[in-house]
Amino acid sequence: MAKFDQDQEITYNNVKIARMNHESIKIACSNCNMRELCMPIGLTSSELERIDEVIGARRKIKRGETLYHNGERFTNLYAIRTGFFKTCVTSEDGRDQVTGFQMAGEIIGLDGIVNDSHTCDAVALEDGEICAMPFAQIENLSREVNALQHHVHKIMSREIVREHGVMLLLGSMRAEERLAAFLLNLAQRLHARGFSQSELILRMTREEIGSYLGLKLETISRTFSKFVDDEVIEVKQRHVRILNTDALQEIVNPK
Numbered sequence: 001m002a003k004f005d006q007d008q009e010i011t012y013n014n015v016k017i018a019r020m021n022h023e024s025i026k027i028a029c030s031n032c033n034m035r036e037l038c039m040p041i042g043l044t045s046s047e048l049e050r051i052d053e054v055i056g057a058r059r060k061i062k063r064g065e066t067l068y069h070n071g072e073r074f075t076n077l078y079a080i081r082t083g084f085f086k087t088c089v090t091s092e093d094g095r096d097q098v099t100g101f102q103m104a105g106e107i108i109g110l111d112g113i114v115n116d117s118h119t120c121d122a123v124a125l126e127d128g129e130i131c132a133m134p135f136a137q138i139e140n141l142s143r144e145v146n147a148l149q150h151h152v153h154k155i156m157s158r159e160i161v162r163e164h165g166v167m168l169l170l171g172s173m174r175a176e177e178r179l180a181a182f183l184l185n186l187a188q189r190l191h192a193r194g195f196s197q198s199e200l201i202l203r204m205t206r207e208e209i210g211s212y213l214g215l216k217l218e219t220i221s222r223t224f225s226k227f228v229d230d231e232v233i234e235v236k237q238r239h240v241r242i243l244n245t246d247a248l249q250e251i252v253n254p255k
Contacts, residue, residue, distance in 0.1 A: 047145050054137045055079075060129050067108070067122040067130065074112025076132045080104050083128015084203035087111070087120045088211075098211040100162070101186075101204060104128070105193055107155050109135075125203040170214045173252075178213040179223045180251040183233070187242060200240040 043051070061067060061083060068078075070089060085102045099120055102108045112118040113135065142149035173181065183200070191197040202209070210220040227233045232248060234241040242248065 043145070043147055047147070050141060050145070051148065054141055055131050055133055058129055058131050061124040061127065063124055063126050065124050067124065068112075068118050069121050070118055072112075072118045074109070074116050074118055075134060075136075077107050077109040077135055077138065078122075079131040079133060080106050080108065081129045081131055083130075084125040085122050085128070086125055086204060086208060086212075087122050089120045096211065098204075098208050100166075101125075101212065103189060103193070107133075110156060110159050175213075175215055175219050175223050176226070176251050178215060179209075179220065179227070180248045182209065182213060183240065183242065184245070184248050184252065187245075198242040198245070200242070202238040202240060 058081070067085065080102055082104050084104075085108060086098050087100045087102065087108065088096045088098045090096055102122075108122055109118070111120055138148070138152065142152050170178075186200060186202075187197055190200065204212075206220045206224070207217050209215075210217050213220070215223075224233075224235055228235055230247070232242075232244045232251075234243055
């Protein structure tokens, strides 16, 4: 019988925020509460069973642990069941450049498909658990299960769209626009997973946010402070409360 983890709750400003525990869990895709986010909708019971057979070992990841390294041979995609990750590359002078943040219900490892080796590091920002998805077997099965093939294509397309968004963000947006877009995107993704749309717990540091947004730490801190002064957000350490979503949207897309 599969074991289910019990969601815990923490309270911030009298608002309850869900928090998953990270005990060892063995659970089938058909019973996973993240299924609708990382697997196609509408699969038959037999198709789900076939996918269950393909999915490899569930692996617990500790905060700071690297899931895969730049240059490592590509064999798996990874479905994040719990936790939060960052992907990053290291420049020639040894600096880390954050290329993305990934959360529960999302797939990572797509960078390895093109050359059969990973082009970045994936590092856990908190304790979590991933499901290894052997790509060769997923690819073979997707030829027989049309919904799975379509879903794999959607995942790849979503990554292309994300890359385009990052290029726009880095190429033409001011600091305030970049941070506002980042907070709105994070809130939207968390809301899709059943979390509060206005209460965020930032798993990444401000340095990591700055690296991703192409901004210096001082600029990130100054922009956070401006948003607080303008009563757009409220900040308490890594807890961010969005007070005025419309104001954030206006910063990104001024009328």
